[in-house]
Structure formats: C-alpha cells, structure tokens
Amino acid sequence: MAVEDKLISETLEIFRNNPEKKYDPEQINDILRMNGAQAFKKIVKSLAILEGEGKINVNSSGRFKLAPTDQIVEGEFRANEKGFGFVRYDETDPDIFIAKPNVLHAINGDEVKVKITKPANPWGSKGPEGEIVEIVSHGLTELVGEFQPYSDIQVKKTGMLGYVQSHEKKISGYRIFIPDEGLHPQLGDMVKVSLTRYPSKELPQSMEGVAETILGNKNDPGVDILTIVYDNDIHVDFPDDAIMQSEKIPDTVTDEERKGRVDITDQVMVTIDGDDSKDFDDAVTLWKMDNGNYHLGVAIADVSHYVTEGSPLDQEAYTRGTSTYLTDRVIPMIPFRLSNGICSLNPGVDRLSLTCDMEIDPDGNIVSHEIYPSIINSHARLTYSNVNKILDGDEELIEDNSKLVPMLNEMSELHSILYKKRHDRGAIDFEEPEAKTIVDENGKAIDIQIRERGISERMIESFMLAANETVAEHYKKMHLPFLYRVHEKPDEEKVKNFFEIASTFGVQVQGSLKNVTPKMLQEVITKTQGTPEELVTTTMLLRSMQQARYSEEPLGHFGLAAEFYTHFTSPIRRYPDLVVHRMIHQYANDKSESIQEKWSEQLPEIGQHSSSRERHSIDAERAVNDLKRTEYMEENVGEVYDGVVGSVTSFGIFVTLENTVEGLVHISNMQDDFYEYDEKQLALIGKRTHKIYKIGQPIKVKLIRADVEQRKIDFEVVLPPEEQAKVDELKKKNAARRHGGNKHRNNRGSKKPFNKH
Structure with a gap:
C-alpha cells in the first residue's frame, strides 16, 4: 500500500471507530501524531479525498464526521461459537461483521436484515460492520443433538422430557427443550429435532422442538456420521415418487432411444476411475489423425435423458445439488439404480451419452470441435492405479491390456501438451497431498493412507478441463443463456499480503496489484516448489483466493486462467452439469426467444442454489473427515x-x-x-x-x-532435552513457590487450640 493510501486508510479508521464524533484537521493530526507543515498538508489532502468520495461530511465550521450509512441489506448470518458472526449479502463484497451485542438472537443460517453501522474501509482491509435489525427467516429448521433427560419431578414441573444439545460448535451453546409428547428418547440418544421456538430476549440460550427421529445412541456404529449428514441438511432417503420414477426406467437402451443419436459404439472408449468407483460419468478415446493432430473424444453419461425436467427425480436432484462422498459411504444425487446402472458408462453395454469431440494440434490448441448426442459402448473399465503402472512400464499389465496400451501412451503424450499450455497461460496448479481414512466393518477408523496422484489422474483431469472449456466457449460464442463455473480475481488486499510474504523469501513478483494475473501468482508457487517455503506460499495463496461458484455470467476461471469454463462432465453427481446437458439438448432443437427467456430467468437461482448445496456437501465431507481422523488419533x-x-x-x-x-x-x-x-x-x-x-x-x-x-x-x-529440563525445573520452582505461599497463608490464618490442662 502506498504511503498516501495508508494515511487515507488510517484517517478513515478514526471516523469509523467514532461515527458520531466531529473532528477538525488539527485533531486528526494530533491523533495520528504527525509533525510539520508538510505532514499537515497530507492530512488535509486525505480529508479532501474522503469527503470527495462521500465517506465523510464537513459542516459549516470546517469539522468532519463520518457520512451516515443507514444502508439496510439482507443476507445470511454465519455464526461464530464465541457469539459474534458475519453476514454474507453479496458474492463478491466483503461480509458484514456483527458484534455479539448486535446479533439480535440470530442463529447460524438465518436470513437477516442488517443495518450497516460502519462502512467498509476501501483504503484498508477493514470490512463493514453492522447490527441485525430483523430476522427475516430461520435457515435452521431441524438439527441433530444428544438427548439429556429430565428426572420425573422435572418432567412433571416443566412439561419437558429434557433437552437436546448439538455437537456442532456454532449452535452447541443452545439447549433445545423437548416437550412430553411424541417420541421419548433415552440418555445419549442422537435425536433429529424439528424446531418450533427460537432464541428470544426472554430465553436467549434456549429453543424448543419436537423429536422427529431417533438416530440411535451416540456410541452406536454409524450414528456419528449420520449426525453430521443431518446437521448439514443432506437428504439420505429418496421420496417415494422419485424411487417409483427410477424403477420405471428401463435398465437397457431401447430402440426408440437410439433415434437421433450418433452411434459411436465402434470407437475404443474406456473409463478410467478410482479402484472403488461404482458410477462412471465419463469415457474417453484418442487417436492420432493423418494431419498430426490428436482426436480426443470425451463422452459423458446423458443423465438428463432419464432425469427429466420438473419430474420427482429432478426436483430431488435439485434439492440435493450434488452427491456427497463420505469416508464409508456415498449419498448420491440420484438413486443408485440409475447412478450405478443405466446412467453409468459400464463396460460392454450400450449407453446414451453427450459427446464432445475435439481436434487438438501438437501445441494444445483446439482447432475444431463437435458436441452431439451419441451412443457409446465402453471397451474397458480401467483404474487409475493400473494405468499408472502401465505408463510406468509394468510388463504384466502391458501384456494384459496390449490393445489399449498405444492409446494410453498417446493420451499421456497429449496430457503433457495440454498441461504445458495451461501452465504457460498461468493456470495455478495446487499440489496438496490427499489422504483416505480406512474404516473397519463398524465404521471405526483404523488407518490413514496417503493417495498419490499419478499421470492417469492428471491425464483425465486435463481431458475433462478441455471438454468443459470447449463447451463453455461454444455456447458463449452462440450468445445463448448458459450456466458457467466461475472463479473471480482474488481480493486485492489479500494478494498484497501474499506478495509481501513472498518477498521475504526473496521472490519478487513482476506486475501491478491493480491488475493481478494468474501467471503472477503461479510464478511464486513455481519459484518456491521443493523449498521449505512451499507450504507457506501455497497456504497463503489458497487463503487469498475467492470461492468458485456457479453463475449465469461468463466471468472466467481465475485459478485455471480460463476465459470460459463450465461443468459438463459429471451429471451423475452434480446438478449444474445436468442442467448444462439439458440446455445443450434444448438448444439443438429450439433456440427461440421463449427458450432463451426461460433459461435467463431460471439460471441465477439454479447457480445460487447449486453453489449453496455444494458448500453444504463440502462441510459434511470435511466434518466426517475430521471426525474419523480424530477417532484414529484417539488411540x-x-x-x-x-x-x-x-x-x-x-x-x-x-x-x-x-x-x-x-x-x-x-x-x-x-x-x-x-x-x-x-x-x-x-x-x-x-x-x-x-x-x-x-x-x-x-x-x-x-x-x-x-x-x-x-x-x-x-x-x-x-523440546530438545536440555530445553525441556529447564522447563521442568521452572515448573518445580513455581510449584514450590505456590506450595510455600499456601502453607504460609494457612499458618497465618490458623489459631492454636485452647489447652484446658
């Protein structure tokens, strides 16, 4: 931050911290302890800039005061376990800080109206502050917690069976009282509660609710994970109408469904996934063309053909938003009968797909492409681990897969080309170690295994990225409403901090803070790779990044350095991909104004909802991960x-x-x-x-x-032994001093007993 900007920021902070107070330039000068005529001129200049921007007002006597903000905004309250919280009211603007006294008994997830009491400081890093003036609606309608029963006397006196207390930190301070009606949980049961009364001025730390479901005792196998699932509002069971719809869908491709599709069952398509994968969204094929270019075919399961718009299956898929992958189970977006059956590109059977064919030159440029409905037949179900071994020269696996090995080698070759092209344009490649927690038959954690990402994983990632970019650019250039996966530029202040830390490692960043590019950030990561500073730079860069989200606006993907990007490749497990497929089908038949208007109206809500459901799923996955890792470490x-x-x-x-x-x-x-x-x-x-x-x-x-x-x-x-010895010695001295002080106090306070003899 320039010296002038710093002074403006410090000046504005004085007004923000004292919004009702009036100051003249001399008082500001004294508070900032500036000396000399030149310094005073800079103060006056700062005040003039802030007044010009409408941040402060000046009265007739030349005194300045913070401009009134009376702005009221609406957003979602995110509680902190210590009582304060933040309100997110915009995807890009900083969240509003709500101090504990200004929370108005809102709880995590509530939709609230907030009066901004202190505006953000655009010259510094301080976000806005505010107070909640109204709770519009409660986001939390159900929760899961541990039941604590009352005694018979307490039940008779209060009419309550006892109370439930959540294990989730953000709401663990509340007691949810359960009336003596309906279900009767036992001590230690984990209970799903439907809330009927919320915190108020009279009862700020309590709520009331009806016990809907008893999940089991907290020590029963699987109840710990189920608790987290319900806490994150993730549906476990499918509604009856969705199940009925899925059961009516044929488990093979019918003759009627083949009409209007390109039959590419003769192409050598293969799926490459994890060892334990059951649902296969994508299959790939590759061959070298006569002109020296590569033909890359990416076929994606056509889930939208089966999950029809507005149907019970579609409504439930929208509600879920995504599949959730937990340590010992998957909670799917669509029923397993579909996700592992007719919608999965299983080997040796015909399947409906949407295919994106790309012609790619030796420099990684996609020179032509085609997107069309197709029928494929996967020639093999390959695993990442086996493909990695083949590419590393495993003779036995090479012999077993001799017909596929030339194609796999060419795939590896193309991946290197695509990776280099992404890297050259500035894509940021975060390499974080992945770990899998291994559990026994009762769900208890027994091991943690590090998962290495080999060439095959990166190769499939490269092909999916290419397809996603190609589809996004295709529909952007057709000027049709579309759903994009966007990742906006990071916050300028956070990037500034990142560059300052990088400079302490001797890494100088070329370029302007006002126009940060992915390449600038990538260079820092590249220069610190393999050094002790690598973790620091990666951690700080991740913290400075915005969260990726879904949007109807083609805002680009900063992390991938991609101008256009969407999610097209995983419709079994992500609702936005399903919507993208649906639009591709509809636009192929009808680009009328009414169809475009329909999608223009629907996409903002779909994008916002899908982004929210993605966060719920990630929160559940992380919580289960933390739970099982802690369980493993407990031993x-x-x-x-x-x-x-x-x-x-x-x-x-x-x-x-x-x-x-x-x-x-x-x-x-x-x-x-x-x-x-x-x-x-x-x-x-x-x-x-x-x-x-x-x-x-x-x-x-x-x-x-x-x-x-x-x-x-x-x-x-x-500590090293010599340092530990010093700490132990200091502990002994402190203990002796405390013991001596207590003894002295005891003696001083005692009286000799009366001796009558």
Missing part, C-alpha cells in the same frame, strides 16, 4: 510425531502431520516462554528466548488430546 495419545507448521494464529500454531492430520498447539501449552504473535511475519515469537514458530517450519510434537465429539486434536511441542 495414539502420547505418541510423538514429525510435522510442519501449517498456520500461525495469536492463540497458537496449527501443525500438519505427514498423514495430513492437523492439530493445534495452543499457546497455553507452549511453556518454555511467553509467545507473542507477529502479524507481519505470521509468526509466534518468544519474548525471552526470541524463538520463532512460523509457517512451513518442521516441528516435532506430542499428541496430548484427541476429542472425537468436538473433532479437535491438541499437540504440545517436543
């Missing part, structure tokens, strides 16, 4: 591990182990010194020893706690 309390500092906060350091498990070393457990947080260095620094803990630093830690219910893991730093 290892007391063990010592090597790890890396993943992030640093004012209250401690988060450490990531080699198995990707993350836990906290709380500052209260760092007993060798008093540590202070340095925001500029993103580090904790010891006051006496000057020892530094910063992101990317290797560290040895001991597991001291694994709380499965709260999904929290706590570590303490393992």
